[in-house]
Amino acid sequence: MGEHHSGWQKTLFDKTGKDVYFWNFVFLMIFTVVEVGAVYLSISYGATLFALVSVGIVKFFGIAAFFMHLWDDERELTYTFVCPFIFVAILFIGIAFTNPDSVVGLPAWCSPEFIGSYSSTVP
Amino acid sequence: MSYDDHDEHGHHGSWAPIIASFGTMLFLFGFSENNTGVIAIGLAILVWGLLTWWKGDLPFDGSEKMGELKSHGSPFGGINVRKAGIWLFLMSEVMIFGSFFGAYTRMRSNWNTHWTLRDKAQEAIDSGFTNDTATADSIVELCLRDSHGHPHVQEATCETITGGLVNNSFWVTEAGTPAYHHVAAEYVTHDFMTLLPGAINTFALILSSFTVVLALKAAKNVDLDPKVRDRKVRNYLAITLFLGSLFIVLKLYEWNHLIHEGFTISTLAGSFFYVTTGAHGVHVFVGLVFITYFIYKAHIGGWDHKNAQSIEYYGLYWHFVDLAWVLIFPAFYLY
Numbered sequence: 232m233g234e235h236h237s238g239w240q241k242t243l244f245d246k247t248g249k250d251v252y253f254w255n256f257v258f259l260m261i262f263t264v265v266e267v268g269a270v271y272l273s274i275s276y277g278a279t280l281f282a283l284v285s286v287g288i289v290k291f292f293g294i295a296a297f298f299m300h301l302w303d304d305e306r307e308l309t310y311t312f313v314c315p316f317i318f319v320a321i322l323f324i325g326i327a328f329t330n331p332d333s334v335v336g337l338p339a340w341c342s343p344e345f346i347g348s349y350s351s352t353v354p
Numbered sequence: 355m356s357y358d359d360h361d362e363h364g365h366h367g368s369w370a371p372i373i374a375s376f377g378t379m380l381f382l383f384g385f386s387e388n389n390t391g392v393i394a395i396g397l398a399i400l401v402w403g404l405l406t407w408w409k410g411d412l413p414f415d416g417s418e419k420m421g422e423l424k425s426h427g428s429p430f431g432g433i434n435v436r437k438a439g440i441w442l443f444l445m446s447e448v449m450i451f452g453s454f455f456g457a458y459t460r461m462r463s464n465w466n467t468h469w470t471l472r473d474k475a476q477e478a479i480d481s482g483f484t485n486d487t488a489t490a491d492s493i494v495e496l497c498l499r500d501s502h503g504h505p506h507v508q509e510a511t512c513e514t515i516t517g518g519l520v521n522n523s524f525w526v527t528e529a530g531t532p533a534y535h536h537v538a539a540e541y542v543t544h545d546f547m548t549l550l551p552g553a554i555n556t557f558a559l560i561l562s563s564f565t566v567v568l569a570l571k572a573a574k575n576v577d578l579d580p581k582v583r584d585r586k587v588r589n590y591l592a593i594t595l596f597l598g599s600l601f602i603v604l605k606l607y608e609w610n611h612l613i614h615e616g617f618t619i620s621t622l623a624g625s626f627f628y629v630t631t632g633a634h635g636v637h638v639f640v641g642l643v644f645i646t647y648f649i650y651k652a653h654i655g656g657w658d659h660k661n662a663q664s665i666e667y668y669g670l671y672w673h674f675v676d677l678a679w680v681l682i683f684p685a686f687y688l689y
Contacts (some may be wrong), residue, residue: 252564252567252568252571253564256560256561256563256564259560260557260560260561263553263556263557263560266683266684266688267549267553267688269688270543270688271543271546279689280689283684283685283688283689284684286684287680287681287684287685290680291677291680291681294563294673294676294677294680295673295677298563298564298567298669298673298676299669299670299673299674299677300666305430305432305433307429307430307433308433308437308438308441310429311429311438311441311442311445312441312444312445312448314445315445315446315448315449315452316448316452318449318452319448319449319452319455319456322452322453322456323455323456323459
């Protein structure tokens with residue numbers, strides 16, 4: 232756990248008197264205000280979406296890296312946490328961002344009817 | 355496992371989690387079979403397992419002799435087994451919430467509706483219901499665009515340009531009206547007071563994550579007088595409990611409001627919203643159950659620098675709940 236700070240975290244504590252957890256908390260609060268504000272500002276739809284995704288990524292990083300100690304902990308734990316995101320990415324590419332037409336367009340050998348017809352020919 | 359002196363001391367390694375898991379399996383199996391007897395037996399075994407676990411944890415001092423096992427070998431060599439375990443558990447949680455987000459993104463990306471609408475548009479063109487210049491794509495675009503660029507159904511426009519082929523009945527499915535007819539964000543962002551419970555909940559969860567960190571720091575602080583330390587740990591955890599409870603209360607208030615506004619689980623967007631935020635709410639509730647015990651343990655002076663890692667592992671779970679909310683809030687409430 233990150234009580235044994237070194238490097239920039241120690242410098243931060245020495246200069247401000249507050250540790251990285253406190254500043255992480257402050258920045259998360261500020262970013263949440265920005266997040267809610269972005270929805271009510273008269274900016275374009277694309278800009279709002281960009282703001283929400285950007286702030287979401289920053290907050291995600293802040294919580295995972297500092298509150299969950301991944302910044303200081305063993306790298307194996309980071310890999311453990313990141314690993315399922317590979318499957319989530321496949322899920323997104325395969326399901327969330329694909330056209331359902333591709334399912335209809337599957338080759339014949341991939342359809343249930345093909346398997347059924349194949350089975351029926353087996354004595 | 356790195357300890358081998360089981361006979362000398364009581365240890366934290368326990369069958370209780372397996373007993374509780376078996377009870378849970380029977381409990382859920384009873385539900386699926388609608389068998390009250392199996393449900394009751396499963397529940398009894400589950401409670402027995404949890405009580406055994408709890409009794410084993412109370413005197414746990416965090417020492418290796420008491421069972422803080424370290425794994426060795428790849429990939430978690432040298433890391434506490436419980437810590438590796440909670441991370442593996444969180445790994446599975448990422449998959450659960452990832453599937454919710456995958457399905458939700460699919461719904462919001464409108465592929466399915468674009469696809470079926472394009473089919474209908476082509477049918478309208480082939481049947482001569484449209485003017486000569488209309489294409490399937492142009493009809494889709496006209497049907498699904500509003501002045502702000504948000505995908506939104508223009509039912510009247512759609513009905514006109516397709517000669518009535520794509521009328522109101524097209525948009526009503528067995529699962530209710532399509533997603534972007536009315537997503538939760540439409541209800542909660544049109545009025546700031548409606549968004550307020552969700553916004554307060556976001557701040558509450560972030561603050562509660564911070565108070566868990568403060569409780570852990572207090573428990574690990576060997577310079578503090580034990581009584582002061584116990585009081586600090588208890589109070590920080592109690593604040594976490596309060597904030598988590600506030601989250602649940604505001605969530606129920608918000609659900610009640612949305613349901614009264616007509617945003618129910620019977621719509622496609624509603625089912626995504628309630629299942630995802632409900633699953634998250636259950637995680638918060640489970641966290642509150644555990645923290646109630648942690649507060650009790652703090653009250654009787656059960657935490658110190660030797661066993662504070664239990665608070666750290668609990669904190670990992672609680673931070674993950676916060677992490678999930680950080681993504682759910684903009685995706686389901688703001689966008």
